[in-house]
Amino acid sequence: MTKKVRHVLGISGGKDSAALAMYMKMHHPEIDMEYYFSDTGKELPETYELIAELESFLGKKIKKLEANHSHKNPFDHYLDIYNGFLPSSMARWCTQKLKLEPFERWIGEDLAISYVGIRDDEDREGYVSTKSNIQSVFPFRKHIWSMEILHKVLHNSNREKIAELYEKHGEKNLIARFIEIIDEPQSPKYLFSQKMNDLLQLSISTFNRVVFYFLKNENYPVSHLNEYSLLENEDSVDINKVFQLFKENGVKVPGYYDEVEFEVNGQKGKYNRSRSGCFFCFYQRKIEWIWLYERHPELFRKAQEYEKDGYSWMDNETLEEIIQPERMTQIKLDYIATLQKKLNSKNKSNKLIDILADENEVCANCFI
Numbered sequence: 307m308t309k310k311v312r313h314v315l316g317i318s319g320g321k322d323s324a325a326l327a328m329y330m331k332m333h334h335p336e337i338d339m340e341y342y343f344s345d346t347g348k349e350l351p352e353t354y355e356l357i358a359e360l361e362s363f364l365g366k367k368i369k370k371l372e373a374n375h376s377h378k379n380p381f382d383h384y385l386d387i388y389n390g391f392l393p394s395s396m397a398r399w400c401t402q403k404l405k406l407e408p409f410e411r412w413i414g415e416d417l418a419i420s421y422v423g424i425r426d427d428e429d430r431e432g433y434v435s436t437k438s439n440i441q442s443v444f445p446f447r448k449h450i451w452s453m454e455i456l457h458k459v460l461h462n463s464n465r466e467k468i469a470e471l472y473e474k475h476g477e478k479n480l481i482a483r484f485i486e487i488i489d490e491p492q493s494p495k496y497l498f499s500q501k502m503n504d505l506l507q508l509s510i511s512t513f514n515r516v517v518f519y520f521l522k523n524e525n526y527p528v529s530h531l532n533e534y535s536l537l538e539n540e541d542s543v544d545i546n547k548v549f550q551l552f553k554e555n556g557v558k559v560p561g562y563y564d565e566v567e568f569e570v571n572g573q574k575g576k577y578n579r580s581r582s583g584c585f586f587c588f589y590q591r592k593i594e595w596i597w598l599y600e601r602h603p604e605l606f607r608k609a610q611e612y613e614k615d616g617y618s619w620m621d622n623e624t625l626e627e628i629i630q631p632e633r634m635t636q637i638k639l640d641y642i643a644t645l646q647k648k649l650n651s652k653n654k655s656n657k658l659i660d661i662l663a664d665e666n667e668v669c670a671n672c673f674i
């Protein structure tokens with residue numbers, strides 16, 4: 307029996323999830339999407355502005371997920387429970403308590419496909435639920451599936467099954483080549499990524515269709531769909547297309563991405579905040595803390611108030627220390643030098659967020 311499957315898309319406040327929401331409305335209005343936002347209570351004002359703009363563009367409410375029902379806002383509520391222990395990249399209780407748990411509670415036992423805005427020019431996976439009733443798909447990538455599914459499909463032991471599916475669903479004039487690729491086992495000479503690229507180069511939609519039919523005999527939410535229009539999608543979306551989606555749809559790019567000029571010791575630089583998320587997020591680079599101090603001094607002060615009882619947002623210095631004039635000058639000069647080095651070594655884009663995007667492995671739940 308076919309079960310109802312929910313389609314859900316989380317808006318983080320970042321550009322990519324917002325662009326995905328616009329993209330899905332434009333290209334797949336037939337998918338009845340539910341949009342949600344896990345509010346930590348400590349987001350930047352620009353994030354709330356984006357949510358309001360998107361609601362008006364989508365013509366739908368974006369469901370605000372509640373992490374707790376106490377009178378305190380979600381972050382402060384859990385900070386009390388953790389006895390003032392500030393989260394860090396090594397102890398990221400904030401993502402668990404404020405993002406993942408409210409989301410999984412909202413889905414409950416329903417079957418759900420979660421749409422994630424990881425772009426085709428990125429090499430990362432993002433959040434994949436450990437709950438079997440929630441499955442992530444990635445519409446901006448050529449193949450829309452999680453790595454776990456792709457590895458299963460292209461596993462050497464499944465070659466016969468996949469060859470049969472290609473024979474059944476592939477373009478007749480390409481069958482011989484499909485079979486040739488499938489027949490060749492993965493090995494150090496023929497890697498998984500190579501095999502997948504060879505298949506995608508022949509036909510993206512056929513590849514996605516074959517995976518879909520393979521999953522029919524597995525227990526995933528998509529296994530319960532009779533048809534899935536996303537399979538016919540041959541698009542891939544990179545960072546330039548993300549900005550194009552904002553422009554085409556008249557939605558304002560969140561203001562924290564705006565590049566702002568500064569001058570230090572006669573040298574000029576530009577800074578911005580490269581990601582959404584809580585204003586005090588510990589994933590920020592030092593220059594972003596300086597940006598916060600100079601662009602949102604009241605939020606910087608609030609972040610400072612959390613630094614007490616020996617806890618601080620950074621390992622090696624406090625917020626009070628980084629805003630000392632000499633230290634601030636040094637941070638800005640170091641940043642200008644790093645940026646220059648990156649600009650010299652990269653030529654794909656001169657946007658700050660693009661140049662700095664690969665600097666840290668960060669929390670995909672909060673920033674996509």
Ligand code: SF4
Binds near residue numbers: 346393586669672
């Ligand atoms: S944005 Fe940073 S501080 Fe906020 S929940 Fe995400 S990881 Fe934690």
